[in-house]
Amino acid sequence: KAGVTQTPRYLIKTRGQQVTLSCSPISGHRSVSWYQQTPGQGLQFLFEYFSETQRNKGNFPGRFSGRQFSNSRSEMNVSTLELGDSALYLCASSWRGSSYEQYFGPGTRLTVT
Amino acid sequence: AQSVTQLDSQVPVFEEAPVELRCNYSSSVSVYLFWYVQYPNQGLQLLLKYLSGSTLVKGINGFEAEFNKSQTSFHLRKPSVHISDTAEYFCAVSDSNNYGQNFVFGPGTRLSVLP
Numbered sequence: 001k002a003g004v005t006q007t008p009r010y011l012i013k014t015r016g017q018q019v020t021l022s023c024s025p026i027s028g029h030r031s032v033s034w035y036q037q038t039p040g041q042g043l044q045f046l047f048e049y050f051s052e053t054q055r056n057k058g059n060f061p062g063r064f065s066g067r068q069f070s071n072s073r074s075e076m077n078v079s080t081l082e083l084g085d086s087a088l089y090l091c092a093s094s095w096r097g098s099s100y101e102q103y104f105g106p107g108t109r110l111t112v113t
Numbered sequence: 114a115q116s117v118t119q120l121d122s123q124v125p126v127f128e129e130a131p132v133e134l135r136c137n138y139s140s141s142v143s144v145y146l147f148w149y150v151q152y153p154n155q156g157l158q159l160l161l162k163y164l165s166g167s168t169l170v171k172g173i174n175g176f177e178a179e180f181n182k183s184q185t186s187f188h189l190r191k192p193s194v195h196i197s198d199t200a201e202y203f204c205a206v207s208d209s210n211n212y213g214q215n216f217v218f219g220p221g222t223r224l225s226v227l228p
Contacts, residue, residue, distance in 0.1 A: 004156070033216070035218075042218060042219075042220045042221060043203065043218040043221075045216060045217075090156055090157065092157075100145065100164070100207075101147060101159055101162050102159075102216065103159065104149075104156035104157040104158070105156050106155055106156045107155075107156050
């Protein structure tokens, strides 16, 4: 089985712009979670989608949003980018939901200048 | 809410020596526990998990961990490390009673294996 894929792998944006990141889960997995990883804050949970519904949300501002499609692929959008949004964004998929083992993609490295 | 503590931010160890990476959690409910490894410029890879059953869990790459409910710990061990084990290790906990509850990760422990 192919693993979790994320596109693009690297991205450079300017403050104020918006960005969309994409995640394709492992085939058959219905849960997709997103995490932000920074040196200062570590791994922080953004949100989880399960069967196209947002099931859980972390403590991030409304500029961070996401969605999941019927094929379980997920996108994450960040509007009005700030310098502090520079991070590695990781997507993880799970068959049963994020309480169980999750499988991570390689991440998208976002740099905001 | 759960929380995870990894007491050691960095652990240097010589090749072929044993290592233990410590993880303690706090939770008012029963939990699932996980260890992940992250190599430079990569995502996280699942090393092992405890969902139920035997408290001694064996994972990939020769790692094992023991769930101790009374001490709320889930320490990771390997009897003999290799240079290739140099990476960041994350302990994580999730609430087993609340389907869909998000993971909480510890701050990570950077393991450096020295020749």
